Amino acid sequence: MNVVVCVKRVPDTAESEVHIDASEKDIDKSRLSFGINECDNYAVEEAIQIKERLEGNVTIISLGGKDSDEVIRMALAKGGDEAMRLEDDAFVGGDALAVAKALAAAVKDLEYDIIFTGALTDDDGFAAAGVALAELIGVPHATYVKDVEILEDGKKAKVGRELEGGLMEYLEIDLPCMLGIQTGINEPRYASFKGIKQAAKKEIALKNASDLGLDASDVGEAGSWAVLEKFTPPVVGEMAEIFEGEPEETAAKLADVMKEKGLV
Amino acid sequence: MKDIFVLLEHRRGEMRDVSVEMLSGAAKLGGSVVAVLLGKDVDEFANKAAGYADKVLYVNDDMFENFNAEAYQKALSALIKEHDPGMILIPNSAQGVDIAPALAVELEAPLVTDITAIEMEGDKPKPTRQYYGGKLDAHMAMKDADVYILTVREATFPADEPSKSGEVVKVDNPVSEEIAYRKFLEYVEPEAGEVDITQSTLLIGVGRGIREDKNLPVAEELAEALGADLAASRAVVDAGWMPSDRQVGISGKTVKPKLYLAIGISGAFQHVTGMKSSEVIMAINKDPDAPIFGIADYGIVDDLFKVVPKLVEKIKELKGA
Numbered sequence: 001m002n003v004v005v006c007v008k009r010v011p012d013t014a015e016s017e018v019h020i021d022a023s024e025k026d027i028d029k030s031r032l033s034f035g036i037n038e039c040d041n042y043a044v045e046e047a048i049q050i051k052e053r054l055e056g057n058v059t060i061i062s063l064g065g066k067d068s069d070e071v072i073r074m075a076l077a078k079g080g081d082e083a084m085r086l087e088d089d090a091f092v093g094g095d096a097l098a099v100a101k102a103l104a105a106a107v108k109d110l111e112y113d114i115i116f117t118g119a120l121t122d123d124d125g126f127a128a129a130g131v132a133l134a135e136l137i138g139v140p141h142a143t144y145v146k147d148v149e150i151l152e153d154g155k156k157a158k159v160g161r162e163l164e165g166g167l168m169e170y171l172e173i174d175l176p177c178m179l180g181i182q183t184g185i186n187e188p189r190y191a192s193f194k195g196i197k198q199a200a201k202k203e204i205a206l207k208n209a210s211d212l213g214l215d216a217s218d219v220g221e222a223g224s225w226a227v228l229e230k231f232t233p234p235v236v237g238e239m240a241e242i243f244e245g246e247p248e249e250t251a252a253k254l255a256d257v258m259k260e261k262g263l264v
Numbered sequence: 265m266k267d268i269f270v271l272l273e274h275r276r277g278e279m280r281d282v283s284v285e286m287l288s289g290a291a292k293l294g295g296s297v298v299a300v301l302l303g304k305d306v307d308e309f310a311n312k313a314a315g316y317a318d319k320v321l322y323v324n325d326d327m328f329e330n331f332n333a334e335a336y337q338k339a340l341s342a343l344i345k346e347h348d349p350g351m352i353l354i355p356n357s358a359q360g361v362d363i364a365p366a367l368a369v370e371l372e373a374p375l376v377t378d379i380t381a382i383e384m385e386g387d388k389p390k391p392t393r394q395y396y397g398g399k400l401d402a403h404m405a406m407k408d409a410d411v412y413i414l415t416v417r418e419a420t421f422p423a424d425e426p427s428k429s430g431e432v433v434k435v436d437n438p439v440s441e442e443i444a445y446r447k448f449l450e451y452v453e454p455e456a457g458e459v460d461i462t463q464s465t466l467l468i469g470v471g472r473g474i475r476e477d478k479n480l481p482v483a484e485e486l487a488e489a490l491g492a493d494l495a496a497s498r499a500v501v502d503a504g505w506m507p508s509d510r511q512v513g514i515s516g517k518t519v520k521p522k523l524y525l526a527i528g529i530s531g532a533f534q535h536v537t538g539m540k541s542s543e544v545i546m547a548i549n550k551d552p553d554a555p556i557f558g559i560a561d562y563g564i565v566d567d568l569f570k571v572v573p574k575l576v577e578k579i580k581e582l583k584g585a
């Protein structure tokens with residue numbers, strides 16, 4: 001069972017302030033930390049578990065700059081076999097469909113039974129690149145996947161998709177296919193020290209647009225149907241009343257409100 | 265202006281709220297609203313939709329008894345080719361995200377997902393969507409195209425009262441070939457746990473800010489002092505720190521307690537959907553820009569590990585008094 005996993009390096013913005021930069025189309029990333037997109041981390045784990053059960057190899061693909069190598073190497077350290085990074089100035093600013101075109105070109109000559117992507121990215125949150133990729137290469141897909149079982153003959157998989165309210169929808173899908181992996185499907189492992197050392201020596205094949213047979217006008221912002229015109233701060237409703245002071249004081253104020261409202 | 269297609273969503277005999285929300289929103293964009301409904305025995309939904317749409321196009325066929333992305337995509341692309349709408353609104357739901365990107369590729373149409381607002385520029389939609397977990401709004405522009413595909417976040421548009429009586433047109437299933445690659449098997453309900461948090465009066469929502477499961481006693485002590493139950497964000501459930509029946513949000517439970525106190529929860533839309541109707545919302549988070557403060561009534565911007573123990577003391581004092 002050969003598995004391809006698409007991973008993206010994303011900034012961690014959950015706990016940091018996000019500042020719009022001068023272009024208004026991007027954010028100031030200088031003070032942010034980066035890592036693998038959360039769903040993609042689960043996708044890597046799922047791929048490695050399948051390889052451990054059924055043999056085969058795992059190929060990691062990422063579209064991004066040199067810094068993405070750290071994310072790729074971590075996936076290799078956990079058990080990935082081969083890796084490819086797609087980098088070209090032409091790829092910049094692409095919407096999910098443009099990213100999918102580059103990924104489609106990258107997997108074209110690979111032998112795979114399953115392609116995993118994450119269900120969505122933490123930064124853009126399009127939830128679209130994987131399903132678009134599947135359509136481009138003509139394989140069936142399912143996304144928001146939280147359970148995967150390869151059926152006996154290796155020609156089909158039983159897949160559980162997580163719907164609203166936590167309801168699971170089970171379906172059978174032909175391989176090869178593309179599955180968009182949702183968080184919580186497994187318990188992602190940590191890389192071993194040995195794995196990290198071995199991964200440091202592995203080659204990451206670098207491909208630009210022309211290596212992939214893509215015209216610059218097909219990819220990136222030029223090849224996108226939708227472009228980001230401008231970021232603005234979000235429209236928030238009425239902000240919470242924020243209590244100021246030392247923990248002692250703020251906790252007392254919050255407790256007083258609870259009392260007032262008859263909650264204590 | 266060309267028609268606006270709105271794909272209705274239903275599951276297990278119920279039309280989902282987002283359907284009427286989208287029809288209500290679409291009615292304000294100008295252009296005729298055409299509700300598109302794929303299902304089996306869905307005449308009742310078709311009639312209901314007519315109250316919100318200028319026209320209802322619906323297919324009653326065994327093929328659509330349960331959701332299948334492959335069948336939906338084939339039917340939608342055939343209907344779009346035949347009727348030539350100017351845009352199609354699809355819910356940004358687990359169903360919608362499984363269809364829209366493939367449909368966009370097939371039709372070579374612009375796609376913007378998870379939109380939270382639409383303005384019109386002539387006949388062309390200009391959607392807004394969020395990036396970075398709701399920390400920024402982004403105004404999107406699309407190249408000119410015959411049809412624009414937008415997936416719409418739940419609760420983006422308020423649901424109106426029915427005010428139209430659109431023509432209801434039942435059409436033959438436009439998909440003649442077999443659905444070969446994907447087969448629906450079954451639905452499996454999430455497991456119930458010890459406590460049904462939808463019944464709790466007071467809830468402490470625990471988020472990733474708790475850092476490790478060995479810190480959970482910090483939240484447990486608060487819950488005990490207050491007489492509250494513990495709930496969790498998805499991040500906490502995914503990490504295995506709390507069981508999934510405690511998860512609040514779009515893929516978990518919807519709760520309406522008298523008090524929801526969120527500690528170390530950022531307030532992602534998918535979480536907020538499940539708790540925004542709580543009577544009083546309080547949040548403790550060290551990030552002043554955390555979206556949770558946008559929906560909370562009261563907040564403390566600080567380290568939860570410093571504030572919560574003090575809060576426990578204060579509550580005990582108040583209770584003792």
Ligand SMILES: Cc1cc2nc3c(=O)[nH]c(=O)nc-3n(C[C@H](O)[C@H](O)[C@H](O)COP(=O)(O)OP(=O)(O)OC[C@H]3O[C@@H](n4cnc5c(N)ncnc54)[C@H](O)[C@@H]3O)c2cc1C
Binds near residue numbers: 499515567
């Ligand atoms: C299809 C789909 C369905 C989803 N369904 C759900 C759902 O049902 N429920 C749900 O919750 N999520 C759901 N999510 C995930 C959601 O998008 C968020 O990723 C998740 O809610 C984040 O959880 P969190 O707030 O605990 O973690 P984070 O977003 O990582 O936030 C942690 C917060 O803790 C704060 N913090 C850190 N340390 C401290 C400290 N010491 N003191 C105080 N504050 C601190 C940080 O400032 C940050 O705001 C879904 C996502 C998708 C794509």
Ligand SMILES: Nc1ncnc2c1ncn2[C@@H]1O[C@H](COP(=O)(O)O)[C@@H](O)[C@H]1O
Binds near residue numbers: 006096
């Ligand atoms: N730059 C990228 N490189 C590799 N994979 C990507 C990239 N962008 C998106 N993907 C994959 O597509 C999934 C969905 O992304 P998105 O449509 O942006 O939400 C991600 O979880 C990744 O698996």
